[in-house]
Amino acid sequence: MFGLELLRGLAVTARNLIGSYFSGDRMVTVQYPEAARPTPENFRNFPFLVYDERPEELRCVACKICEKECPPQCIYIEQRRDEKGRPIKQPEVFDIDLAVCMSCAICVEVCPFDAIKMDHQFDHPTDNRFSGLLADKWKLARSNQYYHSIRPAEAAEVDARLAAEAAKKAKPAK
Amino acid sequence: MLDLGGANAADGEILDAPLYGPRSYRVFGDDALAKHFLEISMGPHHPSTHGVFRMDVVLDGETVVRLKPVFGYLHRNHEKLAETMSWLAAIPYTDRLDYFCSMTNNWAYVLAVEKLAGIAVPERAEYIRVIVGELTRLVNHICLAGFLLADLGALGTPLLYAFREREKILDIFEEISGARMMCNYMRFGGVRVDLSPEALQKIHRIAERFPFFLDEFEALVSRNEILLSRCQGVGVLPRHLAVNAGVTGPMLRASGVDYDLRKVDRYGIYDRFEFRVPLGEHGDVYDRYMVRILEMRESVAILRQALAQIPEKGEIMNPQAKLRNLRPKPGEIYSRIESPKGELGFYLISDGGPCPYRYRVRPPSFINLTVLEDMCLGQKIADVIVIFGSVDIVLGEVDR
Numbered sequence: 001m002f003g004l005e006l007l008r009g010l011a012v013t014a015r016n017l018i019g020s021y022f023s024g025d026r027m028v029t030v031q032y033p034e035a036a037r038p039t040p041e042n043f044r045n046f047p048f049l050v051y052d053e054r055p056e057e058l059r060c061v062a063c064k065i066c067e068k069e070c071p072p073q074c075i076y077i078e079q080r081r082d083e084k085g086r087p088i089k090q091p092e093v094f095d096i097d098l099a100v101c102m103s104c105a106i107c108v109e110v111c112p113f114d115a116i117k118m119d120h121q122f123d124h125p126t127d128n129r130f131s132g133l134l135a136d137k138w139k140l141a142r143s144n145q146y147y148h149s150i151r152p153a154e155a156a157e158v159d160a161r162l163a164a165e166a167a168k169k170a171k172p173a174k
Numbered sequence: 175m176l177d178l179g180g181a182n183a184a185d186g187e188i189l190d191a192p193l194y195g196p197r198s199y200r201v202f203g204d205d206a207l208a209k210h211f212l213e214i215s216m217g218p219h220h221p222s223t224h225g226v227f228r229m230d231v232v233l234d235g236e237t238v239v240r241l242k243p244v245f246g247y248l249h250r251n252h253e254k255l256a257e258t259m260s261w262l263a264a265i266p267y268t269d270r271l272d273y274f275c276s277m278t279n280n281w282a283y284v285l286a287v288e289k290l291a292g293i294a295v296p297e298r299a300e301y302i303r304v305i306v307g308e309l310t311r312l313v314n315h316i317c318l319a320g321f322l323l324a325d326l327g328a329l330g331t332p333l334l335y336a337f338r339e340r341e342k343i344l345d346i347f348e349e350i351s352g353a354r355m356m357c358n359y360m361r362f363g364g365v366r367v368d369l370s371p372e373a374l375q376k377i378h379r380i381a382e383r384f385p386f387f388l389d390e391f392e393a394l395v396s397r398n399e400i401l402l403s404r405c406q407g408v409g410v411l412p413r414h415l416a417v418n419a420g421v422t423g424p425m426l427r428a429s430g431v432d433y434d435l436r437k438v439d440r441y442g443i444y445d446r447f448e449f450r451v452p453l454g455e456h457g458d459v460y461d462r463y464m465v466r467i468l469e470m471r472e473s474v475a476i477l478r479q480a481l482a483q484i485p486e487k488g489e490i491m492n493p494q495a496k497l498r499n500l501r502p503k504p505g506e507i508y509s510r511i512e513s514p515k516g517e518l519g520f521y522l523i524s525d526g527g528p529c530p531y532r533y534r535v536r537p538p539s540f541i542n543l544t545v546l547e548d549m550c551l552g553q554k555i556a557d558v559i560v561i562f563g564s565v566d567i568v569l570g571e572v573d574r
Binding site for chain 2: 002003005006008009011012013015016025026028040042043044065069070071102103104105106109110118
């Protein structure tokens with residue numbers, strides 16, 4: 001009979017309409033921004049720089065590996081130098097152009113010092129699309145506690161690894 | 175070339191007239207209009223063109239007599255860009271080829287480099303690749319069905335049901351890779367992050383629930399009278415033309431050619447799974463729709479087997495594989511996989527340097543699109559949208 005399948009389709013629609021009030025499988029959205037979906041630990045958005053004690057002492061040693069490997073080339077690093085021009089293992093300038101960054105996390109993977117990690121914060125509203133989206137190292141610096149708060153499992157693993165490396169380094173000196 | 179009647183000859187006369195000096199103009203009356211074809215430009219911002227794509231269509235009344243696809247609006251220089259950067263840095267760019275199936279794009283590229291550099295992949299990583307690859311196929315095919323129905327005029331409902339299910343799979347992708355669509359998940363010699371038991375549990379649930387959703391989706395539309403009359407016999411792609419044009423994927427199988435690279439090449443570990451290849455008989459829009467629906471059921475079967483066979487623990491990265499400073503020996507490779515849209519191939523040449531010497535993508539969407547005119551000729555203008563929707567393209571991959 002013509003139209004029977006139309007009615008069958010409408011029955012499916014009705015089942016979904018009513019089901020959306022009862023079943024989480026049929027209603028997967030939430031009313032953002034009043035409610036937000038929980039962010040998984042692995043979620044990545046833009047990078048940040050980790051410091052242990054003070055924001056002036058970043059873990060970053062300005063080795064420029066991330067600058068070299070970054071696919072869209074959005075990282076710019078200058079090494080700090082003392083009065084005599086000798087290099088110090090700290091970045092003088094560490095800029096990330098957030099307008100160019102594509103959140104691929106390759107900088108995180110290649111960093112040998114666990115100094116750069118991916119943030120969970122995804123909203124960066126600004127009224128200046130040039131300087132407002134250029135993050136310098138003060139804007140990028142986050143404490144290790146913050147890293148622990150967003151990625152507890154990964155941060156604990158990193159801390160254990162860094163502690164083991166420090167112990168290994170300390171041994172031959174004795 | 176098609177004979178466009180008197181239209182061209184009349185245009186030619188005007189062009190041959192001298193540029194300077196007094197001109198004479200001819201004015202067409204109603205009788206002349208009846209003989210003339212109408213050339214319209216569909217796109218590039220037409221909502222049904224799935225991106226920025228333009229079709230130059232010549233119409234006789236409502237019937238298509240010529241169709242010229244115009245594209246390149248989304249060209250991003252992907253291939254040349256990849257030749258300027260390291261082998262690793264091209265992986266996130268492959269995500270952006272066919273942005274619905276970033277996992278399979280990653281897989282095609284890393285498989286090519288692994289063959290070129292001779293990198294082995296651990297067992298568990300192979301299973302994870304199959305699992306995320308088949309999940310990607312589910313995402314792509316169910317969205318295609320939704321988009322096709324939206325093109326047919328079923329605005330919203332089937333597409334949103336499809337997106338609801340896609341959301342559950344994208345949540346898993348987000349959990350394991352950190353991003354919903356730009357996954358950037360696979361690496362030379364394995365995958366980046368292991369599947370946690372919770373993620374595996376969620377995939378189990380998808381494999382369990384998805385067939386029920388498919389049943390519901392089919393009850394909603396598959397035998398709907400409007401769908402049947404709009405899709406059956408429309409946009410027929412004959413078997414010989416499909417083979418000669420190099421069409422691959424569900425489009426080729428809908429024309430009745432049994433050619434699935436998962437069966438033909440058995441790349442990865444696909445030789446360990448039992449699955450069937452659905453084939454169409456008529457090669458029309460409805461066959462292309464149904465082949466994809468049936469393929470999703472086979473994907474679920476592969477998922478179930480992979481979940482049952484996956485080793486409990488194990489390496490996910492080959493410890494010998496280098497992340498940085500990869501320099502494969504000089505040589506060339508063409509490697510292909512069955513992406514949800516067809517044969518996705520990468521042709522790479524290495525000169526032993528830090529970046530590829532030549533990097534070429536064989537995009538299934540682009541090559542499947544070449545038969546668009548042949549399918550549309552003689553059809554009504556309203557059917558062009560449906561035929562175009564059934565090709566299943568993503569402009570990111572067509573234009574690269």
